[in-house]
Amino acid sequence: MSELNTPQPDTTSVTTNTRPALLALDWGTSSLRAFLLDATGQVLDTRASAHGIQNLPQPGEAGFRQAFADIASGWLDAHPGLPAVAGGMVGSAQGWREAPYVSCPADLQTLAAHAAQVDTGRPGTTLLIAPGLIHRPVGAAPDVLRGEEIQIAGALAHHPEWSAHACMVLPGTHSKWVEVRGGSVQRFVTHMTGELFAALARHTILGRLFPEAPASAAEARQGFELGVAAARKAGPGDLGHQLFAVRTLGLTKQLPPGALPEYLSGLLIGHELVSGIGRLGGTGTATPLLLIGDPKLCQRYVQALTLLNRPPAAVLDNTAPAGLLDFARAAGLLRATPEESPT
Amino acid sequence: MSELNTPQPDTTSVTTNTRPALLALDWGTSSLRAFLLDATGQVLDTRASAHGIQNLPQPGEAGFRQAFADIASGWLDAHPGLPAVAGGMVGSAQGWREAPYVSCPADLQTLAAHAAQVDTGRPGTTLLIAPGLIHRPVGAAPDVLRGEEIQIAGALAHHPEWSAHACMVLPGTHSKWVEVRGGSVQRFVTHMTGELFAALARHTILGRLFPEAPASAAEARQGFELGVAAARKAGPGDLGHQLFAVRTLGLTKQLPPGALPEYLSGLLIGHELVSGIGRLGGTGTATPLLLIGDPKLCQRYVQALTLLNRPPAAVLDNTAPAGLLDFARAAGLLRATPEESPT
Numbered sequence: 001m002s003e004l005n006t007p008q009p010d011t012t013s014v015t016t017n018t019r020p021a022l023l024a025l026d027w028g029t030s031s032l033r034a035f036l037l038d039a040t041g042q043v044l045d046t047r048a049s050a051h052g053i054q055n056l057p058q059p060g061e062a063g064f065r066q067a068f069a070d071i072a073s074g075w076l077d078a079h080p081g082l083p084a085v086a087g088g089m090v091g092s093a094q095g096w097r098e099a100p101y102v103s104c105p106a107d108l109q110t111l112a113a114h115a116a117q118v119d120t121g122r123p124g125t126t127l128l129i130a131p132g133l134i135h136r137p138v139g140a141a142p143d144v145l146r147g148e149e150i151q152i153a154g155a156l157a158h159h160p161e162w163s164a165h166a167c168m169v170l171p172g173t174h175s176k177w178v179e180v181r182g183g184s185v186q187r188f189v190t191h192m193t194g195e196l197f198a199a200l201a202r203h204t205i206l207g208r209l210f211p212e213a214p215a216s217a218a219e220a221r222q223g224f225e226l227g228v229a230a231a232r233k234a235g236p237g238d239l240g241h242q243l244f245a246v247r248t249l250g251l252t253k254q255l256p257p258g259a260l261p262e263y264l265s266g267l268l269i270g271h272e273l274v275s276g277i278g279r280l281g282g283t284g285t286a287t288p289l290l291l292i293g294d295p296k297l298c299q300r301y302v303q304a305l306t307l308l309n310r311p312p313a314a315v316l317d318n319t320a321p322a323g324l325l326d327f328a329r330a331a332g333l334l335r336a337t338p339e340e341s342p343t
Numbered sequence: 344m345s346e347l348n349t350p351q352p353d354t355t356s357v358t359t360n361t362r363p364a365l366l367a368l369d370w371g372t373s374s375l376r377a378f379l380l381d382a383t384g385q386v387l388d389t390r391a392s393a394h395g396i397q398n399l400p401q402p403g404e405a406g407f408r409q410a411f412a413d414i415a416s417g418w419l420d421a422h423p424g425l426p427a428v429a430g431g432m433v434g435s436a437q438g439w440r441e442a443p444y445v446s447c448p449a450d451l452q453t454l455a456a457h458a459a460q461v462d463t464g465r466p467g468t469t470l471l472i473a474p475g476l477i478h479r480p481v482g483a484a485p486d487v488l489r490g491e492e493i494q495i496a497g498a499l500a501h502h503p504e505w506s507a508h509a510c511m512v513l514p515g516t517h518s519k520w521v522e523v524r525g526g527s528v529q530r531f532v533t534h535m536t537g538e539l540f541a542a543l544a545r546h547t548i549l550g551r552l553f554p555e556a557p558a559s560a561a562e563a564r565q566g567f568e569l570g571v572a573a574a575r576k577a578g579p580g581d582l583g584h585q586l587f588a589v590r591t592l593g594l595t596k597q598l599p600p601g602a603l604p605e606y607l608s609g610l611l612i613g614h615e616l617v618s619g620i621g622r623l624g625g626t627g628t629a630t631p632l633l634l635i636g637d638p639k640l641c642q643r644y645v646q647a648l649t650l651l652n653r654p655p656a657a658v659l660d661n662t663a664p665a666g667l668l669d670f671a672r673a674a675g676l677l678r679a680t681p682e683e684s685p686t
Contacts, residue, residue: 134595141573141588142595174587191583192547199546204538230484237574237618239582240534240611244517245484252477252485268583275580 020044020079021334023072024324025127027090028147029054034071035321036079039334041157043321047071053089053096064096065121076125083333084120084127085324087150091116091129101134101144105184108153112330130327135187143190148176150327151292152185154319157326159290167280168290169312171269171297173198177276189279191272197265206243206264209250215258223259227266228304231274239271269304277310288313363387363422364677366415367667368470370433371490372397377414378664382677384500386664390414396432396439407439408464419468426676427463427470428667430493434459434472444477444487448527451496455673473670478530486533491519493670494635495528497662500669502633510623511633512655514612514640516541520619532622534615540608549586549607552593558601566602570609571647574617582614612647620653631656 018038026033030052036045049071056063057070076082091099099116114131132146148170156163163183170176173194179186201207215223226249230242246264249255255263281287289305289312291298298315305311328334361381369376373395379388392414399406400413419425434442442459457474475489491513499506506526513519516537522529544550558566569592573585589607592598598606624630632648632655634641641658648654671677 140576141585142591142597143587144591144594189584190587192586193583195547196583196586199542203542203546204535231580233483234579235618235621236577236579236581237614237616237621238579240536240539240615241532241618241622242484243535243539244486244533248485248487251487254485271580272583273580275578275584278578278580279584 018042018044020075020082022325022328023075023082023084024321024328025068025071025084025086025088025090026147026150026318026320026324027086027088027095028052029089032067032071033320034075035324036075037321037325041322041325045075053092053094061096064090064118068120068127069122072120073122076122081124083328084125085130085328085331085333086127087130087320087324087327088147091131092146095129096127097129099129099131101146102131104133104135104188105181105186106133106149107184108326108330110184111149111153111327112332115327115331128328128331128333130324133185133188135189137187143188145176145178145188145190148178148188149185150323151319152178152180152323153326154321154323155290155292155316156180156183157322158316158319159314162288162290166288166290166313167276167282168292169276169301170292171301172293175272175276177280179280187280189276191276193268193272197268200243200264200268201261206246206260209247209257210261211257213258215256215262219256219258220262223255223262224266224300224303225307226255226259227263227268228270228273228307229266230263231267231270232308234271234274239267242267265300266304269300270308273301273304273308273310277308281310291315292319293317361385361387363418363425365668365671366418366425366427367664367671368411368414368427368429368433369431369490369493369661369663369667370429370438371395371431375410375414376663377418378667379418380664380668384665384668388418396435396437404439407433407461411463411470412465415463415468416465419465424467426671427468428473428671428674428676429470430473430663430667430670431490434474435489438472439470440472442472442474444489445474447476447478447531448524448529449476449492450527451669451673453527454492454496454670455675458670458674471671471674471676473667476528476531478532480530486531488519488521488531488533491521491531492528493666494662495521495523495666496669497664497666498633498635498659499523499526500665501659501662502657505631505633509631509633509656510619510625511635512619512644513635514644515636518615518619520623522623530623532619534619536611536615540611543586543589543607543611544604549589549603552590552600553604554600556601558599558605562599562601563605566598566605567609567643567646568650569598569602570606570611571613571616571650572609573606574610574613575651577614577617582610585610608643609647612643613651616644616647616651616653620651624653634658635662636660 021039022037024035032051034047051067097116097118102114116129135143168178175191178188364382365380367378375394377390394410440459440461445457459472478486511521518534521531
């Protein structure tokens with residue numbers, strides 16, 4: 001998002017007649033996004049800044065306070081007493097106030113009960129920060145997420161029918177596969193797919209044959225589909241071998257250079273899907289598979305899932321505003337039921 | 344190897360009474376090693392320089408000629424007419440003279456028949472360069488190796504009993520798993536284990552918790568063994584998920600920082616072994632598994648293979664001199680049978 005390159009807030013106003021009810025922050029490592037919401041979850045106004053927790057205007061507590069003031073003061077001046085909530089890395093050990101990981105299973109009530117509160121420096125305004133989640137499977141390493149719990153709550157707010165049972169996939173640097181059952185996150189699995197792609201493309205021999213210019217659509221499709229097809233045939237431990245094909249298919253000119261990064265992408269996403277479906281996807285189509293995240297990245301996952309005969313039930317863009325609203329509701333900061341539903 | 348840091352040849356002389364019969368070069372990307380051999384394969388003298396093909400004293404043909412002269416002139420002056428052979432990246436498209444990949448199955452006769460010859464610039468001395476191998480499995484990407492074909496020939500020279508059937512494992516940046524049957528390389532598989540470790544440790548979040556100081560022996564063992572154990576339980580596509588444990592085991596303090604790089608090493612080597620044994624290792628212990636390479640790295644593989652109940656039949660250090668001798672023999676540069684065997 002280009003507006004994140006500058007620390008100056010970028011304001012987009014939406015004309016509305018409804019009354020602001022919540023100031024909601026999606027505060028990550030490299031960016032800060034703010035939403036002014038009414039009691040039904042309608043976004044009245046949004047702002048974005050580059051003041052992620054690793055890019056504050058000054059170090060420490062003062063940096064957090066200033067970043068908060070920069071993005072929120074205008075709204076708070078106009079609407080005194082507005083409650084404020086946040087999710088994301090702002091609640092990590094490197095954040096403003098740590099909201100330690102809460103064990104699964106966890107629902108919105110669990111998140112609200114373990115939220116951390118921080119004095120924003122503005123009299124009368126405290127910020128309630130959602131905790132992340134930890135899953136401790138028997139006989140395996142623990143897994144953690146932070147920020148995605150809000151996206152999941154938002155997806156369930158938009159689609160309550162998925163509360164009973166769904167598998168939510170949030171693609172990214174660290175993709176998350178999340179099993180929801182009975183309205184709670186039961187368990188989840190991280191795949192380092194995005195970070196693997198970046199490290200392999202930039203810092204191994206595999207990127208050497210990658211072209212400067214992007215591939216044609218046909219080349220990109222060919223490479224991606226072949227990568228997914230290879231992943232589908234993978235046995236345990238095969239990734240370290242299959243990766244080498246990115247080089248040999250280029251060396252032997254079986255794939256044009258433009259198709260090679262796409263092959264790598266298809267191979268890595270394919271591996272994630274094969275593993276994720278095996279672990280959390282359930283059998284057949286009984287478990288709805290939902291994608292949440294950046295539309296362009298989600299499109300790759302739709303393409304790969306379709307090749308694996310497991311097309312997703314839905315693709316959702318950013319669900320953080322709805323999730324933050326329900327988190328605030330669960331914490332008692334808003335009335336449980338809105339007076340009117342304008343949508 | 345510290346002597347490779349300087350382009351000056353480092354000479355070690357071995358007193359011997361036997362007559363030099365071959366000048367043999369192991370000429371890789373970053374280093375050049377030379378061996379003066381008698382007709383039985385005994386190493387009479389060795390030299391090493393940093394003049395790998397990507398580090399020549401001057402660009403192009405002249406650089407190769409100079410590097411060759413620097414390392415070989417002394418021996419050639421003393422023993423005019425000595426035949427000269429080489430293996431490794433010197434025969435690649437970026438090398439002195441390309442010796443294109445030869446298809447499997449391939450034995451020493453195949454290598455000799457497809458060798459490339461280059462004028463060394465020294466009157467009367469040509470250099471015969473061994474080709475690499477290509478394996479084209481049905482329905483999968485091709486695989487290539489270059490340099491390892493000589494190591495394999497050397498292993499078979501030391502242990503002819505493995506010619507009938509063996510699985511040779513050459514750990515490294517790009518590990519090679521090679522099936523030998525009837526004296527020929529039948530097929531092989533590359534695993535990018537070493538390069539994956541380096542890229543993940545240096546260029547992803549996984550290295551962030553790694554300590555400056557090396558781990559204690561106990562911590563290293565604990566981390567490595569847990570990593571291998573995790574790999575043993577891996578299903579298809581699981582690596583991108585299991586890698587994240589390097590972070591979560593550190594975050595949750597279930598492993599001390601010193602154990603984390605060892606866990607990553609055990610996980611990656613374990614994945615290679617699970618895949619490699621599944622593909623080429625045969626069932627049970629009927630197929631002897633042989634390790635060839637750097638003793639310290641091989642020791643990690645021995646440890647992991649033992650945990651997987653598949654200890655290797657033998658571990659061999661550098662077998663290039665013996666392999667180059669047999670390559671020269673196959674090419675008719677030496678008499679087929681030595682007159683005497685001093686060992």
